[in-house]
Amino acid sequence: xxxxxxxxxxxxxxxxxxxxxxxxxxxxxxxxxxxxxxxxxxxxxxxxxxxxxxxxxxxxxxxxxxxxxxxxxxxxxxxxxxxxxxxxxxxxxxxxxxxxxxxxxxxxxxxxxxxxxxxxxxxxxxxxxxxxxxxxxxxxxxxxxxxxxxxxxxxxxxxxxxxxxxxxxxxxxxxxxxxxxxxxxxxxxxxxxxxxxxxxxxxxxxxxxxxxxxxxxxxxxxxxxxxxxxxxxxxxxxxxxxxxxxxxxxxxxxxxxxxxxxxxxxxxxxxxxxxxxxxxxxxxxxxxxxxxxxxxxxxxxxxxxxxxxxxxxxxxxxxxxxxxxxxxxxxxxxxxxxxxxxxxxxxxxxxxxxxxxxxxxxxxxxxxxxxxxxxxxxxxxxxxxxxxxxxxxxxxxxxxxxxxxxxxxxxxxxxxxxxxxxxxxxxxxxxxxxxxxxxxxxxxxxxxxxxxxxxxxxxxxxxxxxxxxxxxxxxxxxxxxxxxxxxxxxxxxxxxxxxxxxxxxxxxxxxxxxxxxxxxxxxxxxxxxxxxxxxxxxxxxxxxxxxxxxxxxxxxxxxxxxxxxxxxxxxxxxxxxxxxxxxxxxxxxxxxxxxxxxxxxxxxxxxxxxxxxxxxxxxxxxxxxxxxxxxxxxxxxxxxxxxxxxxxxxxxxxxxxxxxxxxxxxxxxxxxxxxxxxxxxxxxxxxxxxxxxxxxxxxxxxxxxxxxxxxxx
Amino acid sequence: xxxxxxxxxxxxxxxxxxxxxxxxxxxxxxxxxxxxxxxxxxxxxxxxxxxxxxxxxxxxxxxxxxxxxxxxxxxxxxxxxxxxxxxxxxxxxxxxxxxxxxxxxxxxxxxxxxxxxxxxxxxxxxxxxxxxxxxxxxxxxxxxxxxxx
Numbered sequence: 001x002x003x004x005x006x007x008x009x010x011x012x013x014x015x016x017x018x019x020x021x022x023x024x025x026x027x028x029x030x031x032x033x034x035x036x037x038x039x040x041x042x043x044x045x046x047x048x049x050x051x052x053x054x055x056x057x058x059x060x061x062x063x064x065x066x067x068x069x070x071x072x073x074x075x076x077x078x079x080x081x082x083x084x085x086x087x088x089x090x091x092x093x094x095x096x097x098x099x100x101x102x103x104x105x106x107x108x109x110x111x112x113x114x115x116x117x118x119x120x121x122x123x124x125x126x127x128x129x130x131x132x133x134x135x136x137x138x139x140x141x142x143x144x145x146x147x148x149x150x151x152x153x154x155x156x157x158x159x160x161x162x163x164x165x166x167x168x169x170x171x172x173x174x175x176x177x178x179x180x181x182x183x184x185x186x187x188x189x190x191x192x193x194x195x196x197x198x199x200x201x202x203x204x205x206x207x208x209x210x211x212x213x214x215x216x217x218x219x220x221x222x223x224x225x226x227x228x229x230x231x232x233x234x235x236x237x238x239x240x241x242x243x244x245x246x247x248x249x250x251x252x253x254x255x256x257x258x259x260x261x262x263x264x265x266x267x268x269x270x271x272x273x274x275x276x277x278x279x280x281x282x283x284x285x286x287x288x289x290x291x292x293x294x295x296x297x298x299x300x301x302x303x304x305x306x307x308x309x310x311x312x313x314x315x316x317x318x319x320x321x322x323x324x325x326x327x328x329x330x331x332x333x334x335x336x337x338x339x340x341x342x343x344x345x346x347x348x349x350x351x352x353x354x355x356x357x358x359x360x361x362x363x364x365x366x367x368x369x370x371x372x373x374x375x376x377x378x379x380x381x382x383x384x385x386x387x388x389x390x391x392x393x394x395x396x397x398x399x400x401x402x403x404x405x406x407x408x409x410x411x412x413x414x415x416x417x418x419x420x421x422x423x424x425x426x427x428x429x430x431x432x433x434x435x436x437x438x439x440x441x442x443x444x445x446x447x448x449x450x451x452x453x454x455x456x457x458x459x460x461x462x463x464x465x466x467x468x469x470x471x472x473x474x475x476x477x478x479x480x481x482x483x484x485x486x487x488x489x490x491x492x493x494x495x496x497x498x499x500x501x502x503x504x505x506x507x508x509x510x511x512x513x514x515x516x517x518x519x520x521x522x523x524x525x526x527x528x529x530x531x532x533x534x535x536x537x538x539x540x541x542x543x544x545x546x547x548x549x550x551x552x553x554x555x556x557x558x559x560x561x562x563x564x565x566x567x568x569x570x571x572x573x574x575x576x577x578x579x580x581x582x583x584x585x586x587x588x589x590x591x592x593x594x595x596x597x598x599x600x601x602x603x604x605x606x607x608x609x610x611x612x613x614x615x616x617x618x619x620x621x622x623x624x625x626x627x628x629x630x631x632x633x634x635x636x637x638x639x640x641x642x643x644x645x646x647x648x649x650x651x652x653x654x655x656x657x658x659x660x661x662x663x664x665x666x667x668x669x670x671x672x673x674x675x676x677x678x679x680x681x682x683x684x685x686x687x688x689x690x691x692x693x694x695x696x697x698x699x700x701x702x703x704x705x706x707x708x709x710x711x712x713x
Numbered sequence: 714x715x716x717x718x719x720x721x722x723x724x725x726x727x728x729x730x731x732x733x734x735x736x737x738x739x740x741x742x743x744x745x746x747x748x749x750x751x752x753x754x755x756x757x758x759x760x761x762x763x764x765x766x767x768x769x770x771x772x773x774x775x776x777x778x779x780x781x782x783x784x785x786x787x788x789x790x791x792x793x794x795x796x797x798x799x800x801x802x803x804x805x806x807x808x809x810x811x812x813x814x815x816x817x818x819x820x821x822x823x824x825x826x827x828x829x830x831x832x833x834x835x836x837x838x839x840x841x842x843x844x845x846x847x848x849x850x851x852x853x854x855x856x857x858x859x860x861x862x
Contacts, residue, residue, distance in 0.1 A: 075808025212745020393810030
């Protein structure tokens with residue numbers, strides 16, 4: 001494909017040559033491609049009429065266009081928004097376009113990952129260049145046919161147009177286009193000329209979803225396929241001692257039961273028999289571990305953050321001196337529980353291992369990593385392994401971890417049959433890969449109403465890092481320290497939507513609300529002054545742009561009418577930078593029967609250029625409600641290593657009647673797009689908690705809030 | 714036993730205690746109905762039983778004799794039920810996994826109450842979990858569908 005650079009250094013050099021020229025927009029040098037003596041991996045004639053022009057694009061003779069969406073679709077809408085970027089530069093009518101999910105193909109695509117809110121940000125230049133290059137090839141083919149110079153030609157929604165209005169469809173030019181030389185330079189559109197990017201474009205899978213024809217991983221059915229279920233240890237750290245499968249094997253349809261990787265596998269002819277088979281097995285496990293207990297761990301984490309001088313990640317100035325000189329000092333501790341992801345589609349995967357090949361298919365956020373891991377596990381070459389990506393019923397970070405892919409591969413390797421592994425909800429919720437429990441201790445000194453010393457100590461379970469150096473309020477504070485510690489545990493770690501930020505933002509932004517109150521300042525004003533300090537007289541370097549944070553704070557103040565107070569309406573504000581995106585939120589509540597009713601959440605986001613307005617609203621809105629919902633109810637306590645919730649009867653998820661109205665606003669920008677699947681989640685809980693304080697004068701220091709008597713109205 | 718699903722008759726040989734959900738999915742290959750919790754708590758498996766919304770994960774197939782079952786695949790011939798149209802029009806789905814259940818709940822709700830208030834919609838839709846939190850869009854879509862019935 002177009003962007004397939006063999007030499008990383010060459011690729012970088014090419015990228016750096018990007019420059020703005022004249023009136024023609026952006027020019028890009030494809031010199032690494034010309035260095036490849038005109039070979040172009042994607043240039044293959046698929047059929048006489050259909051020419052595949054790059055890894056991403058097929059142009060058919062009838063002028064219809066197929067765009068392959070390279071990244072896994074977990075609900076973040078990349079299957080719509082990534083092809084939109086290509087279509088914009090290719091200059092085709094969106095109605096001409098159909099979208100297909102690409103399989104894992106590291107020859108054609110780079111970074112086929114759904115994670116870190118990076119799909120759009122990382123692929124933005126690649127997809128634009130892919131579209132623009134193919135467009136240039138089509139123009140070049142038309143120029144050749146007409147015997148004119150390419151400079152005289154332009155394009156319009158799927159046609160190359162000549163000087164006197166003559167036109168040729170892309171479809172009629174496709175075959176010739178594939179034989180053209182890759183141009184050294186292509187011009188990209190100026191942001192102001194975008195006709196598709198920025199519009200509201202409907203999810204390309206909508207019709208399939210609403211008619212029940214969209215196929216998720218769990219819907220996989222193949223000839224000769226068997227179903228597998230795995231029983232895992234009831235508690236973390238327990239080992240399988242023995243099992244009795246006599247009863248299970250008497251169930252019609254249960255064919256095999258065996259131990260695999262400290263679990264018991266049940267093989268059956270249907271999902272239901274596999275589920276029932278699992279219930280009929282008697283297992284004996286080693287003794288539960290009393291250390292793997294939420295109460296014990298919570299106390300240990302607290303002791304850890306109270307112990308001084310542990311693993312400083314940042315240490316500037318002298319915080320102790322700063323506290324001594326400060327007018328006021330505030331110290332607060334915040335605690336978060338384990339959280340399961342609870343994707344609506346439980347974990348599952350298909351594997352078919354034979355002597356010749358390994359076929360993998362299903363819902364996974366990190367296909368490339370899993371192919372590598374399966375190759376290592378089964379001692380097979382990666383060339384023998386194919387991996388197809390299904391539509392995915394929710395990711396939230398759970399499917400970055402491929403434990404279930406390896407399990408499916410192991411089972412199929414053993415029984416040498418095509419296998420669909422399926423987790424029941426109980427298997428899924430109790431299997432771990434949780435957002436780790438974490439505790440933060442903040443201490444800050446105020447001098448003349450400004451933060452003069454700031455010391456944050458975090459301790460999390462199996463968390464390599466609990467803090468985020470380089471983000472606010474770093475650079476605004478002369479004495480600044482961040483410490484992080486990890487408590488080792490058998491509980492498996494998982495990235496959960498907006499890892500680290502999802503709770504750190506709550507702690508930080510409620511702490512800052514208290515600081516503003518002590519400083520007798522409006523909480524937005526307090527933040528703005530601090531950000532101004534980071535611009536005018538920064539203490540060291542940071543990796544965010546304070547000016548853009550100021551921008552979203554001002555936008556949220558305007559859109560929420562922050563200055564206008566209304567009787568009985570209580571407001572809280574919060575602002576946070578994550579995934580290269582700036583977000584400020586205001587939550588408005590009223591009190592009904594002594595409990596909060598969220599009237600409105602106003603969200604201001606600066607994520608650079610918005611690719612799909614409707615998709616962007618959906619992401620921003622969904623993540624806010626997700627953040628408030630989990631802050632309200634989310635919790636997975638462990639007793640002697642055993643997860644205490646197994647299903648949605650006791651695990652409380654936010655329901656429709658509790659979902660607040662979310663208003664989303666985006667900063668108008670011509671900067672390249674940044675993340676959007678996650679960044680509106682982190683500030684939400686703090687904005688709500690700060691509104692709660694405004695209403696009740698009571699602070700919230702731990703999640704879930706429901707444990708502290710908060711009930712949403 | 715005999716089953717009637719989306720107007721078609723099926724004869725199947727199966728343990729009568731098998732939940733309808735798994736009969737639909739594994740045996741009749743109607744996989745639009747989704748598994749979410751298996752205990753009637755999340756609504757992903759919602760189907761119509763003589764027009765009423767029920768949780769197919771919690772009803773044994775034995776209870777389905779002489780019942781007209783409708784699944785998402787059979788809600789409308791061309792995918793143009795007002796609820797389906799509103800869902801597409803308002804760009805409701807994110808991951809999409811729970812949406813078949815949401816649509817089956819919404820369409821049954823509207824068949825019993827064709828002009829629900831905002832509160833009635835919220836309450837009626839509260840048995841269905843959406844992990845992507847598309848709730849407010851779902852409510853708008855139900856409202857829009859009610860105006861186009």
